[in-house]
Amino acid sequence: MAFASMAAAGMLAGCESGNGGSEAKTDGTPAYNPSESMDVDIVVVGSGSSGVAAAVQAAELGATTLLLEKSTQTGGNGRLTEGMFAVNSQMQHDLGVGDGVTFTDIIAAEQEFFNYRINNLLWKDMVNASGENIDWMVSHGVKFSGVVDDYHGLGKFDCFHWFEDGKGSNYIDPMIESAKKMGATVMTETPAIDLIIDNGQVKGLYAKKPDGNILQVNAKAVILASGGYAQSEDIMAERGWDLTYSHNNGVDGHDGDGLRMANAAGAHDVSRERCFLREAYSYGIDFFADMSQTIHRGGPVLWVNQDAERYTNEGCGSFVPQCVGNAVHTQAHSYLVMSKDIIDEFVSLTGYANLQADMDDAAQQCPGDNVYKADTIKKLAELQGIDGAALEATIERYNALCEKGVDEDFNKNAEQLIALKTAPFYIFRQDMAFWTSIGGIDTNRKMEVVTAKGEPIVGLYAAGTDGCNLYRETYTMSVPASCNANNCNSGRVASRNAYETCVK
Structure with a gap:
């Protein structure tokens, strides 16, 4: 026919x-x-x-x-x-x-x-x-x-x-x-x-x-x-x-x-x-900016989901970069959490001296209700709209693993375990940028x-x-x-x- x-x-x-x-x-x-x-x-x-x-x-x-x-x-x-x-x-x-x-x-x-x-x-x-x-x-x-x-x-x-x-x-x-x-x-x-x-x-x-x-x-x-x-x-x-x-x-x-x-x-x-060529970023912040390319590729950072729970090895992209997108997509929402300690680690690793200033600019812009800065974890969670007590507990657990030097939860390499102790604290919602x-x-x-x-x-x-x-x-x-x-x-x-x- x-x-x-x-x-x-x-x-x-x-x-x-x-x-x-x-x-x-x-x-x-x-x-x-x-x-x-x-x-x-x-x-x-x-x-x-x-x-x-x-x-x-x-x-x-x-x-x-x-x-x-x-x-x-x-x-x-x-x-x-x-x-x-x-x-x-x-x-x-x-x-x-x-x-x-x-x-x-x-x-x-x-x-x-x-x-x-x-x-x-x-x-x-x-x-x-x-x-x-x-x-x-x-x-x-x-x-x-x-x-x-x-x-x-x-x-x-x-x-x-x-x-x-x-x-x-x-x-x-x-x-x-x-x-x-x-x-x-x-x-x-x-x-x-x-x-x-x-x-x-x-x-x-x-x-x-x-x-x-x-x-x-x-x-x-x-x-x-x-x-x-x-x-x-x-x-x-x-x-x-x-x-x-x-x-x-x-x-x-x-x-x-x-x-x-x-x-x-x-x-x-x-x-x-099948797959995508895709990478994590934060909406409204220049994907190609040094800051985005530094912090959104995983490593010595903390990722939590909509329930403020840590859910993966944040170093998952070290072998295959596209695994970052895979991990982020397993959750309804994913957030990247950082402190002054982690910023200092990135500066030491990359020589990117303006990282904190650029993060401050991003938090000030907050173009998609997605980037915040605070002096306490509880306030940070409140700004992002996730459970403060849960985030505090997650960071307490993560910091203990960092002090121990062994990630008993998700097997992240010891050199990437940097405790979040020093304010200011930052949270970035991890959105997705697609190439194809x-x-x-x-x-x-x-x-x-x-x-x-x-x-x-x-x-x-x-x-x-x-x-x-x-x-x-x-x-x-x-x-x-x-x-x-x-x-x-x-x-x-x-x-x-x-x-x-x-x-x-």
Whole structure:
């Protein structure tokens, strides 16, 4: 039976009815009146890191290619990336850096962390192709700095290839230009709004042009590379995230378009089992300020929940930074508590002499009823609205552990156990800043979108953070920029398989 995609009409709010718009049919699915149509081999949805790789690869193979971007500028979050993971690139060989690192080394660092719940074959495909992918990008004009290292010491391997000036634009812009030179069409301010599905096969999509008219794109394959869903309040709320006090560190426009369209086509939605690039901060305080970057990464601080109870090892991010976000999200609310003693420890460790002054400024601003300073613990709790007696008891217990030098509760390293004894005292509500969601649409090794039974949906592919299945609930940094390496590789793989299966 022929049918349009099964997206609910409410999900398409803003699509106009009548001339060039859409109206809901009696079964609730949208019926469009396109003002124009075009025929292509492959249409790519999203022009971020994965989308540009898919477009260049498709055009290079000789497919007529359309690249759609909903924003005014191409690149998405790809413009914010600093580099890309790879092993065995020519650049590494020339530098003599990272030579000898193998897939076995990489997967040893990942599969155990994820309790063997990740698909090692996807890792193997990405890692083994990563060096050639770097060389391929260079052939299309991508500018690298020539530096390969371990990304600020966070990685286990010297495999982080820095873009020139550490700017993702030196990846995005040359790739866009290369795609155009090979005949690809690039359309900005033209979001894909729904798939065209006939007898279970994806046959193209509908897109909304800047003038509001509907464009029908007849295509042999659709590649979803829309960059995830971290800015969709509805999708995030379904997954337990309240965005009231969150901050978007990424580029605007990542509203879950790919996930929505894939789900409507019958895709297996694995978004609840996948991760984010996210970090704790306090609402209204500059995320990138030295103060935020110093105190919100854990270590010699105290974290308590809405009941004023300590709930975790605050040093949880020392091995994998994203574990900070994991721990904070286990509680309804999380608060970071500090004293003059802890401030002095941070100053000693970092040389950041203005830390207390900056914390005082933050407490004075208190932009979201979330940062307070007081001379007593009881007053501090009262200002934040949590139980004073409970907070006093928690700090008394914590200080006793610090004096003992052993964290009998949550096994924090002794050198990070700093007692809270000296006023002033500070409390910061730990809100969340999101860069992107990572994963959501299930795929196979060909980057074909699959159903819950693992059956491919003919003509539909997903790449980049829309379909990343390298991780589970945590984005590890032991292999820095493996996500961006997957962006490039999955885009290429999707285009190659779309060409072989649907175009040739």
